[in-house]
Amino acid sequence: MTHLRFISRAVLLLAVAAGLSGCAGVKPWERDLLAKPQMALDSDPLQTAFDEHIYFSKEASSGGRGFGGGGCGCN
Amino acid sequence: MQLKDKQLGTRLALATTALLGIQGQVQAGDGDWLVSTAVLSYSESDGRVQAVEPVLNLTRDFGDERSLNLRLVYDSLTGSSPNGAARANVVQTFTSASAAGRKSRAEEEGDDDELEEYGDRGSYSIAPGDLPLDPSFQDSRTVFSAGWTQPLGDVYKLNLGGALSSEGDFSSISINAAIARDFNSKNTTVSLGTNLEFDTIKPEGGLPDAFSSYASHDTSAAEDTKQVADLMLGVTQVINRRWITQFNLGLSQSSGYQSDPYKILSVVDNGNLVADAANPGDYLYLFENRPEDRQKVSLYWQNKVAIGSDDVIDIGYRYMTDDWGVNSHTLDLTYHWQAGEHVYFEPHYRYYEQTAADFYKPYLVNGEDVSVYGLYVDPHISEASSDPRLAAFSANTYGLKVGFPMRQDEEISVRVEYYQQQDNNTAPAVPEGSDLYGQQQFSPLKASWVQVGYRFRW
Known part of the structure; x- marks a missing residue:
């Protein structure tokens, strides 16, 4: 039961994270830092x-x- | 071959000049394979496990986002491993099952070299106050793994892989598959993966029966199996130009033989070790037993944040819970400091804590966990283990890595890590003056390791 509650919360968290994408919009030419190997x-x-x-x-x-x-x- | 030797010489020259801080004229070739090599030297304090582990990893990019990854790992282990018996104020003598098995096999095969090495190690004694360690621990492990990545349609990416692992008393085969999809101009990636693992455990001297006596070493089978199925759901999100984050939800189900066939438990009566009626002069030690099923759930969250133009903070957190009663928290912090074009430093800190498994016991209590009637042992519990890995403890790791990037895809690195556990168990009270009085039953582990790596194009 505890596991089920934990899993459902985690899935909700993942859904929120995916939802964040709506407000994020890093363009390909803004990926200079993200493209570095240390990132x-x-x-x-x-x-x-x-x-x-x-x-x-x-x-x-x-x-x-x-x-x-x-x-x-x-x- | 001559060409390869020449290439290797060029690379070594380049590596040396970079180490010396010289901007040489030497240039490495732009080969198709990205070769990553590393050697790990691992060492535990108090003469416990020592390991040397070389790794070779080859990656080839075939274009159109298709790539192949091959990895070979060899692991050589020696030293001593806790046998699970309680630390006591008296001398304890053990007849090592693995050494005895090796010895009898060597006698059958007439292997003189093996007899010379193990002939006098069938039995060992532990001084009062010392942690009972089995000195006959020696093994080697070879792992080969392969993975293939390719796009599937316009938006999906497929990853297929497998691994084979072999030790003297253990073999494993696993296959994995994962599918990922990008959304929002590749700012979001959702992935779903699965891994299936099939293990075979074949201990020296056979599989001991649960709660059977260590000295008698009763066995009913030579080997057993274990199966593990993992499922993982992940979301990777670019938050902004400087911040990328990842969430993973992992589910794991393992079933089959999960006990450690070499681990035993002392039987204790009112703080004193119980004698073994079948083996006069020895104390009674019983083989451990663990549940046949285990379900784990883990949540992992990682963040990478760019600081300035080249530095990066890496913060990771993992929560894990399982139906054995183990709950754990892991925090991992690394700072990438790009000190110059050809040198960086990475200080690292990791904090870990776990609760004990429900069946973790430093020893078995006579009359409570088991009842000993002369030669007959009646267990009142179905599972028990004194394996320190299942105890309650916390641990700190401190590390430092220095990397020397020479050009794209070429780098030498060295790192050192130091690991120290702390005891979080509540020791059961025992009468003053008894065999176990004043002895700490969980021995916090101290270990350190050094890794040297070299990555280049072939």
């Missing part, structure tokens, strides 16, 4: 993969950002 959402995928694997091996949480893939026995 990429995952600017170093190898680093992200290393860290996610380490935290997956030592903590009970994983994912969120994307799929890990590959699995791990991690004893």
